[in-house]
Amino acid sequence: RKEVEQDPGPFNVPEGATVAFNCTYSNSASQSFFWYRQDCRKEPKLLMSVYSSGNEDGRFTAQLNRASQYISLLIRDSKLSDSATYLCVVNGDYSSASKIIFGSGTRLSIRP
Amino acid sequence: EPEVTQTPSHQVTQMGQEVILRCVPISNHLYFYWYRQILGQKVEFLVSFYNNEISEKSEIFDDQFSVERPDGSNFTLKIRSTKLEDSAMYFCASSGQGAHSTFGSGTRLTVV
Numbered sequence: 431r432k433e434v435e436q437d438p439g440p441f442n443v444p445e446g447a448t449v450a451f452n453c454t455y456s457n458s459a460s461q462s463f464f465w466y467r468q469d470c471r472k473e474p475k476l477l478m479s480v481y482s483s484g485n486e487d488g489r490f491t492a493q494l495n496r497a498s499q500y501i502s503l504l505i506r507d508s509k510l511s512d513s514a515t516y517l518c519v520v521n522g523d524y525s526s527a528s529k530i531i532f533g534s535g536t537r538l539s540i541r542p
Numbered sequence: 543e544p545e546v547t548q549t550p551s552h553q554v555t556q557m558g559q560e561v562i563l564r565c566v567p568i569s570n571h572l573y574f575y576w577y578r579q580i581l582g583q584k585v586e587f588l589v590s591f592y593n594n595e596i597s598e599k600s601e602i603f604d605d606q607f608s609v610e611r612p613d614g615s616n617f618t619l620k621i622r623s624t625k626l627e628d629s630a631m632y633f634c635a636s637s638g639q640g641a642h643s644t645f646g647s648g649t650r651l652t653v654v
């Protein structure tokens with residue numbers, strides 16, 4: 431099983447739709463979780479951290495399910511500008527940078 | 543918003559040559575990182591640096607690679623005797639204590 435696994439997509443949805451991505455991780459001791467967004471040939475940018483209680487930032491909602499070892503990202507009322515690759519990032523150990531594992535990313539394309 | 547700055551944005555080098563990739567982390571950050579992303583693949587951890595020394599490195603970061611913080615602001619990655627397979631996007635990142643990483647815009651290295 432991959433350490434961090436994401437559906438590569440692409441997800442192709444119309445503007446205004448709701449879309450959800452899941453990400454699974456293999457290390458049950460993982461400590462912290464993030465969603466990053468990466469535009470084509472650009473650097474990853476933090477979209478949001480993922481907290482145990484779940485958290486929301488505008489149209490974006492992140493959830494963590496420790497029992498099933500997955501995190502999710504929900505995007506409501508999608509915009510054309512949401513088109514990007516969404517990276518799931520899992521930190522297995524606060525003290526260890528090498529335990530920061532990136533998923534391969536899920537490509538999202540929003541069509542008019 | 544504070545930024546991580548990387549130069550050059552694109553570097554073309556001949557196989558066997560040495561390259562130095564430069565980064566200026568965010569000024570009050572303590573932890574510095576280099577990541578690599580081969581085109582179409584996932585972001586991979588190379589090395590972390592704290593308190594003027596390497597704190598962790600991955601299997602990718604072999605004797606061909608070295609990092610240095612030559613002064614109070616720059617953080618460099620040196621790649622000796624470059625190979626074709628070193629062609630990738632190299633991202634520098636920095637973070638504060640216990641915080642997420644902020645990435646620079648990357649240096650695209652092309653080895654010909």
